[in-house]
Amino acid sequence: MAAFDRQSFSLTGKVALITGGARGLGKYYSLALSLYGADIFIVSQSKTGWDDVKQAIEANGQRVAFLQQDITKTGCAADIVAQVVAQFGRLDILVNNAGMQLRNDVLAFKDEDWRRVIDLNLNALYYLSHAAAQEMVKQHAGKIINVGSMQSYRAGKYIFPYTASKHGVMGLTKAYADALAPENIQVNGIAPGYISTDMTKPLQEDPVRGPEIASHIPAGQWGVPDQLMGPMVFLASAASDYVTGVMLPVDGGYLLR
Structure with missing residues (x-):
């Protein structure tokens, strides 16, 4: 980037692949990148949310395409990237957002639940990053943005x-960043803190844990999904061309305490 100006945050002409980009926090990433000019390719296991996010992205003046795919399927990563390129002609931004969480006591945790979570949250991210890098190297430019968590730093019993x-995810972010920096590909992550969503509503309303979490946040309150949109645009744009290997907590200061 030669100079910083208003265009430094522009994503005009860019194409973003976002896993799980039609609902939850992923929807906000899709809307943020499209608002700044990127065309969006969403891959998700179900079609939930497709109509709503399509309408919103097109209202931002951008194109959107969808693929229904279980991204843990062996060998699918290269095919997903190929479909993005076939549809839009290029791939500039990969957002590894799709993930899941399963809970259980330590002695009762099931082997199959371990495999399901690792396959989606970590293995799929590795393979998609690998496939996307093959394409980004050709254009000597690209952005890979991985979605981490407060649990990238903390325990979860x-x-x-x-x-x-x-x-x-944090480790892979650093390893890919190191390996791909000579190719002008930046690899970073976002670690959302406690964000108010339909999924976290029961935790927020828990009479014990809700206030306990809020009191741990220096900002004094849970975040809202919109507050993740600016950091996502920054990491996807030329404004962050000299930033790589970073996991950016968006947590109201939660990790400070």
């Missing part, structure tokens, strides 16, 4: 595979 996977 009921969510063992989730904690392991999110620690792994």
Whole structure:
């Protein structure tokens, strides 16, 4: 980037592949990148949310395409990337957002639950990053953005595979960043803190854990999904061309305490 100006955050002409980009926090990443000019390719296991996010992205003036695919399927990563390129002609941004969490007591945790979480949260991220890098190297430019968690830093005594996977996401972010920096490909992550969503509503409303979590946040309150959109645009744009290997907590200061 020669100079910083208003265009430094522009994503005009860029194409973003977002896993799980039609619902939950993924929807906000799709909307953020499309608002700044990127065309969006969403891959998800179900079609839930497709109509709503399609309408919103097109209202932002951008194109959107969808693929229904279980991204843990062996060998699918290269095919997903090929479909993005066939549809839009290029791939500039990969957002590894799809993930899951399963809870259980330590002695009762099931082997199959460990495998399910690791396959989606970590293995799929590795393979998609690998496939996307093959394409990005050709254009000597690209952005890979991995979605981490507070559990990228902390323990989780009921969510063992989730904690392991999110620690792994941080490690892969650093390893890919180091390896791909000579190719002008930046690899970073976002670690959302406690964000108010339909999924976290029961935790927020828990009479014990809700206030306990809020009191741990220096900002004094849970975040909202919109507050993740700016950091996502920054990491996807030329404004962050000299930033790589970073996991950016968006947590209201939660990790400070």
